[in-house]
Amino acid sequence: MRGAAFGCNRAGGPGCRMMRRTTVPCRASGSSNGAGRPVLLEVKGLEAKIAATGQQILRGVDLTVREGEVHAIMGKNGSGKSTLSKVLVGHPDYEVTAGTATFKGRDLFALEPEERSHDGLFLSFQSPIEIPGVSNVDFLRMACNARRKSKGQAELDPLEFYAHVVPKLEMLKMDPTFLNRNVNEGFSGGEKKRNEILQLAVLESEMSILDEIDSGLDIDALRDVAAAVNGLKRPDTSVLMVTHYKRLLDYIRPEYVHIMEAGRITQTGGMDLVDQLEAGGYATLSTA
Numbered sequence: 001m002r003g004a005a006f007g008c009n010r011a012g013g014p015g016c017r018m019m020r021r022t023t024v025p026c027r028a029s030g031s032s033n034g035a036g037r038p039v040l041l042e043v044k045g046l047e048a049k050i051a052a053t054g055q056q057i058l059r060g061v062d063l064t065v066r067e068g069e070v071h072a073i074m075g076k077n078g079s080g081k082s083t084l085s086k087v088l089v090g091h092p093d094y095e096v097t098a099g100t101a102t103f104k105g106r107d108l109f110a111l112e113p114e115e116r117s118h119d120g121l122f123l124s125f126q127s128p129i130e131i132p133g134v135s136n137v138d139f140l141r142m143a144c145n146a147r148r149k150s151k152g153q154a155e156l157d158p159l160e161f162y163a164h165v166v167p168k169l170e171m172l173k174m175d176p177t178f179l180n181r182n183v184n185e186g187f188s189g190g191e192k193k194r195n196e197i198l199q200l201a202v203l204e205s206e207m208s209i210l211d212e213i214d215s216g217l218d219i220d221a222l223r224d225v226a227a228a229v230n231g232l233k234r235p236d237t238s239v240l241m242v243t244h245y246k247r248l249l250d251y252i253r254p255e256y257v258h259i260m261e262a263g264r265i266t267q268t269g270g271m272d273l274v275d276q277l278e279a280g281g282y283a284t285l286s287t288a
């Protein structure tokens, strides 16, 4: 899905459109914090603009995510949360103009979008796209095998893949018939969100960026999706959630809550920030 959304296939085939790269050199990373947990994603002074118009959206984002951590990003509409998510995975609509981002110690902006995916960076889109003519099971197997191949693992044949995916479908309480339908075609909004998490489960990505996975989900679906995300957590995986609502964070508890304002993270705290927001809105937090 990630590559497909950028007009690429996962293997980076012909016609693949890449995001322009920053000229800012890579900064070494992979350091540990006091607790000894390695840094998975480190963003420093990230600035980015819309490639087509030159409009500056990100204005110096700093963010450090260590292995095993759950982070949430909240912020008013239009503050740049989705742009940050998309810039990190290499969306071609944006141009990085300053700053650095490292993932597992590698310069993220030196990697093509599909390489970032193979490395274990996953973005669940706010509005997942439909891919007519491509069955979900073929798409998932192709994506899974592309990642396995890049890790030097044996590819899964159709039967092996079926055994790999069925427990994940069950975890998400998805009907197996979803495998034979075309990717997201005719799926309801909630079904598309479940399908995004199914992709995450299949890919076994270490860093998942979940952009408003709660939008469009009914109460039961939200619980199922959150339980699946919690079920996928491992000591070496991290989650970065973009959300507007506390209800998701009550299920997937973040250690850190960041507030984004005008293209920067202006405050970081814990669930206390969310409570403050719920009580008084962004006016109680604004630093502008």
Ligand SMILES: Nc1ncnc2c1ncn2[C@@H]1O[C@H](COP(=O)(O)OP(=O)(O)OP(=O)(O)O)[C@@H](O)[C@H]1O
Pocket (backbone or CB within 6 Å): 050, 057, 075, 076, 077, 078, 079, 080, 081, 082, 083, 084, 093
């Ligand atoms: N491809 C694009 N073309 C034109 N404008 C864009 C594009 N991407 C982002 N923008 C603009 O950049 C700003 C930030 O958008 P972004 O989607 O990152 O905000 P957000 O914080 O995720 O908002 P929301 O909470 O509403 O989802 C908005 O004003 C948006 O219109």
